[in-house]
Structure formats: structure tokens, C-alpha cells
Amino acid sequence: MSVFNKLKIAIIGSGNIGTDLLMKSLRSDFIICTLFAGRNFNSAGMKKAISLGVPISDRGIEAILNDPQICDLVFDCTSAQAHIDHWAALHKIGKTVIDMTPAKLGSLCVPAINASECIAEGARNLNMITCGGQVSIPIAYAISQVHHDIEYIEVASSIASRSAGPATRYNLDEYVETTQDALKKFSGARRAKAILILNPAVPPIDMQTTIYAKISNPDLPAIVDSVGAMVKKINQYVPGYQILVQPTIEGNKVVTTIKVLGAGDYLPQYAGNLDIINCAAISMAELIAQSNK
Amino acid sequence: MSKKILISDPTLRDGNHAVRHQLSRESFIAYCQAAEEAGLPIVEVGHGNGLGASSLLVGECKLSDEEILSISRANLKKSKLAIHVIPGFCTIKSDLARAVDLGVDIFRVGSHCTEADITDRHIAYARKSGKEAYGVLMMSHMASPEILLEEAKKMESYGAEAIVIMDSAGAYFPDDVTQRIMTLVDGLSIPVGFHGHNNLGMAVINSVAAVKAGATIIDGSIRGFGAGAGNTQLEVLVAVFERLGFDTGIDLYKILDAADLAEKQFNPVAPFSSPVSIVSGLAGVFSGFAKQVARTAEEYKVDPRDIFFELGRRKAVAGQESLIIEVAHQLANQNMLQKAS
């Protein structure tokens, strides 16, 4: 596919998430990164972008505001606080934004569940919720397709300590609250709880998430089928997503465990938690690119 | 002038692990009253894993945090009310704010011993609310004394007013404790405390070693009421400290009365070092896993001791109960393969 047909995307925020998105965009047939913008030319991400010949800027969002033609879609990988200002400005100049921060200003998006709806409604701000959310919400949803009135869903994620930087650690509360809210919204569960555990084991553990659903009289075969079908859907954009422990009944709850192996584009393989949210974001950008035709 | 030791009593928190977090209202009321009567300076209450931890992952609590805190507060007039807080299980908005309103005095904010930087906001919140904040380093045997000091210093910079290291797996020997406490006391400008577990039968002597090395805060549970092999036995601690000339402010006879009450009320069989406890102590794995490991081992028909050593090998961290099923699966498969060949 020629460059001229590809959707032009810009990335604001030159940290790990932004740099990994950049690497994924280079492999895409549908999107092309026309700007990698941050605040610090000395960051590892910027140096990577330079080595790849991608246009860079240390002016952050001003680089887009000063040259609105440069892109159609923006990935915001900065912070929830910064996103509020960014969205106000990008909204005015008609850009579509995929928000990687917990700001939650736009439509909550889990590609395996509501990609088409998001595209159909022409949502211009898509929020990717949280990494744990991208892992667990599809499963919670799959279970809710079988049992429509789930009393309680709980999601416990273990991530490698090494994959959690200062920003993640500072924003644990936001992570928990955002994931819980989105779990309830997508699964219809009456109550939801999210737990995040950092595991310092060396070598670093792969990201693992256990989903518990409190259901009276669970229809296990139907749940297994529904979850299986959902995993296949997710594998289309997250190849490393796999069921570690099939849905099992334990007392009054259904339990299943998911492991996510990262693609290793920029982030290490054990950082499946970061990879999945990026895969989800790229997949939405590609769908938008294709729907624009 | 005898040395003052501050005893903090987690009977109604860590002890909750022993009964799968099913301590009743009556137990909270009765023990709070007995503890205060005995002059215990700090009483810690809640789900075994702390505020907001009631979950399918680590066990649902019979009472809500709100209930536990209100009845405890109502029955503690002189003693301070403390809670255990692990960021990632609870949030400031949903959990800590309510705890402040319900009259908690001390927020003991804990993390795994190498992850202190997740405690910044929670410690800050407790301080900003005018409450006391301690930093707690869990599974502290998994880090060297120097790393422990590094992590403790982070908590100090966040506003922690004391640092308590936990022997969550009951893995320490007295020399280990001496070395760690000395390093912390030397490097910090705030008081240092020790929380022992009795897997290898050394909780009391470890606590004595801690005090001799400069610790001034010691945790102890009545009758050792706690997960697995139990915590440092509080009434033994009081007796030993009294004989050693340390001043705890606790009345020996009344704490012994509290032990009798606890026996009748919620702990008819005192904890002891079972084979599983011994193995988990040696493996350096959190004792709180015990009941779930036992259950899962039976279900998958594997040896629970093997599960423990495997969890230790994988450096399992407290709160990672979901790993148990995976390990049991794996061991069961291995057994099948062995049988087949």
C-alpha cells in the first residue's frame, strides 16, 4: 500500500508507550507516523525516532497546532492532566484522538467489544481505559453474554515490577478506579473490583490476569465457548493473548486466568500489560484508517 | 529508666487470616475491650490483607471495613486504632477517605519490600488528614539490609513516621533480624519496628533481637493468632519484655486474661508450626497462602509442600494467590507424565 493512502498519525509523549506505538506503526499497512513529539530530545524514545528517520519535535502538542496538516489522528501518551488541555486544542482543529492516558474524556474503547460502534458513532476521542482493562474487560463481557446479571466481577492483575515505571506507580488508584468503572460498564456487573500487584521476581514474570465472576448456577460450557470465541477475536490484534487457566468453577465463582505476552517491539516481552493497550490502540487506528475510505 | 517499647497488636487484622477473614462482631468488640483494658497502645483491625482487600482473590471478609472500623473505634477509647493499607488493593477515594472519617489513628501503609515507591500518595494522604502514617515493608527477607534501607528511606521521604519490617514468611533467624534492624536504625531518623511470624519457632527471640538492635515498635498477636504458624505471641512477648526490663505499659495479668478470652471467643486452637508452615518458612513464602494451598493441593491431588517450594522458587509475592492454581495444574501434569512413563 502506498504511503499516500495511509492514515497520518502523530504521537505526543516520547516515553515507553509512545515509542512502542511508533514501532508498531512502522509495521502497519494502514497508518504512517508523521510526527513523534515530546518535550525532551534526550529521551530514549526521541533518539529511537531519530534513528528511524521519523520527524520529531520537542514542542509537544504545539508541533501539531502549528502545522495541523501534519496528521489526521493523534495518539496522546502524555498524562491525564495534559490530555485535558490537548483534547481541548485538538478538538478545535478537527483531529481524532486515541487517548492512552486515564483521562477518560472520550468513548471507552475495547476493540474486541465495541470497535465498530466507536467507528460508527464517529467518536473523535477514544480512551483505551487501562492495560488491565484491555485484558480483563473482554473476558468479563464474554461471560456477561452468557449470564446477563452478574453480581460481581473481580480482576486481579500481576505485572512484572520492572514493567511499572514511576507514572504507573504514582497512579495506582486511578488505574484501579478506571478499570473498575469500565468493567461494570461493559459487563453490566453490579459491582466490580480491580487489584494490581507488582511482582519483583527475576526474571520478570509475564503479565497475568485472573478474572473472577460471582454467578449463581454458572453455565460452564457456554462460558468456555464464549470466552474462547472472545480470545480468538482478541488474538487478531494481540497475538500474545492466551488463556492460562480455562474457566473453572470454584465454589460460587467462575475463575479464569489470562496471560499476555508482549510483541517485544520496543518494550520487553514480559511487559504484556503495556503491549496490549498499544495493540488495541493501533488496531483502532487501523480500523479508522480503513473506514475513512 | 527502662527502655520503652511500643507494642502494636494485629490480632484482629493478621489474625483474620487464620479464620479466613470471618471474625465476628462479638470478637471485635470483646477483644478491643480486653486489649484496651490491658493497656495495649495500638490495636490493628481489618481484613488480613488490609483495607479494601476483601475480595475473591484473597478471601471475602465477613464484615465490611466500615463495620469493623466503627465497632472497633467504639470500643477503643485510649488505645489507638490502626489499619493496614496496601496500595493496589484499596484506593484513597473509596477506602482511605472513609477510614479517616471512621476515626482511624494510624495508617500502616505497606508494600512488598522492594516496591516502596507505590506508597507515596497513600502515606501523604494519611499525613495530610492529620493522621499518623507508618511505612511497612512486607516479605522483608526478600531484600538485603541495604536495599531495605533504601526502600525505607523512600517511605521516610514520603512522610512515614516509623518503618516496620515484616517477616511475612516467618523465614528470619535472629542474626538476620539484628543485621536488618541495625542497618535501618542507623540509616533512618524515624523509629523502626519488627513484625514476626513463628514458622520456625523464633518469633519471640527474633523480636527480642530486634529490640536489642534498636527497634522500638514490636507487633504481637494474642496466642499468636495469625495465618499459618501464627504471629509473635503477644502475651509471651509481654512477659519476656517485662523480665528483660523493657517497659511496654501493658499489664501482664490483663493480657493473660485477654488470651483466655481469645481462646474462648475466636481462637480455641492456638496456631502451631505445622509441616506446611515449616515448609513455607523455609521456602520463604507468605504464610497466608496456607489454607488456599491446602485446598488447591487436595483438589489437584498434589503435595502441598511441593507447591510451597515451587512458589518459593518463583519468588511468589503476597497477594498472588492466583498463581497457586497454576502451580498445582503444572505439578499435577508433571505427576501424570511421571506416572505414564
Added chain:
Amino acid sequence: MMPNQSTPSTDRFSELRQDCLNACAYQPDVRNKLGFKRIAVTGGTGFLGTWIAEMIAALNDRYDLKICLDLYARNTNEWEKKWPHLSSRPDIRLYSQDVRSSFQFQSDTNFVVHAAGIPNNRVHASDPLRVLQTTIDGVSNALEAVSQLDNLNRFINVSSGLVSGVANRIGTLSENNYFPIPSGQLHLVYVDAKRSAESVAAIYRSQFRMPVSTIRPFTFTGPYQSLDRPWAINSFLDDALMCRDIRIHGDGSARRSYLYGSDAAWWTLVALVNGADGAVYNVGSPEVISHIELAKLISEKISPKPAIVTNAVPTKQEQLDELYPDVTHTQSSLGVKQTCTLGQAIDKTWRWFSAAKN
């Protein structure tokens, strides 16, 4: 000389204006040397930068010196909204700039105060890498930027009184006192980075023949301080404002001194104008006070008086915690004086924050 018409309208700011005028009243020659010059401050939205802005505003309005001030900072929006009496002035301009990247100053810049840094020790604990990069890359980038200026008179590296190490003895720290500190220790990353930054500054001074001086701030206090910065005085003020017991880490014997913002700003400007190449100037108050005495002073501001609670480690020999400067060298070389006493500084700071609260 006609005074400028833009004077601050509210009482809080008019007191700050008077403080600034008092601070510079006795050095007309220095004031004149600042006339028509362009001054740049990196980390310009911090405490020192904001007080320098107040000072420049005072100098321009009162003495019509036509000084231009450029403030460089990572995040300028918040400052702009918070202090419109400064940000709307034509003589003060804001530039959004992260010092970890290469950047340039305005080509006609004459004086630079490099104050960008992260003094917040919560960040030292949680993100020491960012602290290191901001400090070392920051000073390197700032010096590179000034090396391109034709009319640079002086560059001031804002270092820290902490570079002297931990004294563990009673007494002041002079610019020549150095006490050993171990290497490779996380909680000392800030100190190590500041020490390295002084070396970088010396390299540019010597190898590239640049007019570089260093100031070592000790503790400052006053309006424009963020009360959530984890320093003892802020935590005492915060406790008192919230009508809580004032809690002291340790036994309260630790001693500090507190220089008020207007004096801190003026002393920095004097160092800019009259500093010697390679000189190091301690900037801080010579009035020493222990934590417990400071807590008592602050507790008297509020009725009913809050209790003061210490948190000493009974089993430990309390290490001496003395961090205050010997400023004889600074005062004799630069001719600067402390115009705001400790008592006045505490009083002004208290009134600023309690007014803000209400």
C-alpha cells in the same frame, strides 16, 4: 524618573512589592547595572524564579530600569493563570522549555540564572533518574545555550547547600566545607547530581572561558512556596493551618535557617551583576533556629495553640542535623544584607498562607 503605572492591586501583592523594594534599597549601583538588560531564568516558575519576577517588576515600576525578564519552565500554563499580575506584564515573558532538551536563549540575553531542578525529595525517592537527568542534562544544555550568546555578562548556576555533605557537627557550612558522602546511594542522587553540575559549570567556565558563578541556596521561605514541598517549615505551617498538632520528625533539635524570598531574589541578582568567575556564594540566612523553636513560633500564630509532637527514636543517638550557611563571604564580597528577619519572614509567610486558605 516616573514610576510605572502597573502596581499590584491587592494587599498581599503590595506587601511583596514593598519587601522587594526594601531588599534592593541599599544597593543603587547594582540596580543601575541591571538597567536595560535581559535576564533569563530557567526553572523560572519556581520559588526563586517567581521572586525574581516580583523583584524585576518592582525595579521596573519604581526605578524605570526597563529590564526584560524571560522565564523558562517545563509547565508555564499554570503559573500564567495563577499570577496574572506578573504574567500579563510586558516586561516578563514565559517560554515553555524542558531543560533536558537542547534549547536557546533569546540572542540578546545578558544574564542567566539557571534554577531549573527538582528539589522535591518525594521525586528524589520515586524518580531519581529524572532528577539526575534534569540536573546534569539541564545544566549542560543551559551552558551550551549561553555559549552561543554574544552579550552574556554572567551565568549563575543555582546549586544547593546540600553539596557540602552531611556535617554531623555543630556549626555553619562555609563554601569550603566538604564532608564525605558515600557513592551509589539512591537517597543521595540529588546531592551527587548537584555536585556534578558544579563540575560541569566549572568546565564551561574554564575550557570555554565563560563568566560562570555558583550560588548555593540553603532554605528559603515566603509566599510562592508550595506547602506540599516536603520541608520541615512547610509541614509545620500546613499542620498549623489545618489546626492540627505540629508533628516533628526526630527530637526537634535539627537546626536550619530561613531566608525570605525577596532577599533570596536580590542576593541572586547581585551575584549576577557583581559575582566573580568561579566564585561560590552561599545564599541563606545567618539566623539559626531549631525545628522545635520554629514549631513553637508557628504554633503561636494560631489560637488555640496547637500541641507540638516530636517523634524521636529513643534507642538512637540522635545524629546532629545542622544545615545552615556561613554567609560572611557572600555578604562581604557582594555587599548584601538580610532585610527581612526570621520573625518577619515567618509572619509574612504565615499571613500569606492563612489568607490563601480563607
